[in-house]
Amino acid sequence: MSDQKPERIHCPVCQAKFKLVDGWKAGSIVICPVCGQKLSLVKSPEGWIGERPEKGSEKEIRERAEEYARMRGYSFNDMKEDIIEGLIGKNKRFGDFYCPCRMLHVPEYQCPCQPTRAGDVDKNGKCYCGFFWKKT
């Protein structure tokens, strides 16, 4: 058995480092298994990183939210479009898709925010903003 550690990819959205899968190479498009972000793989001298191919676009946040909900088995309700609008407003005013219902604009609150990624939806039935919902 090899002692070599598997290579990891850094996600610039949730800051997670997830395993590189056999067959992935520079330019491959992959989904961050932690936050649902679509990433294009780049090999840098420091290791593998994921770049955001549609950074800051409405398409990016819609795809991220859909992927995240699909991976976790969550659903949306009639607030979905209003919250997407709020996320787009956050990106315009504060530079990225931070939670539109919170005051702070910090990486921890990139949507899906850290408390959501840590299980708030399963615990409370919904995320802080009421964007992601646990299916009943």
Added chain:
Amino acid sequence: MAEKPKVYALSTCPYCKRTKRFLDDHKIAYDCIEVDLLDDDKQDKVLDELEKLTGRRSFPVVVVGKEIIVGHDEAKLRKVLKL
């Protein structure tokens, strides 16, 4: 109505928008502070004010006289505003 409601909101918050829309639809005049758009000094002051009022930093907050409504709550708004 005696006192004009004061709304503390975030410019991006969908629930704040619903609260403002509710007041607009009922032709209620109100003052609104979009806290995230204030400069740092004013923002600190308003956030301190909000923490004293509600014990947290959650939006929207509607203040009508001595009544404080945290979150978008149409039933409470109707009751307090006698709609």
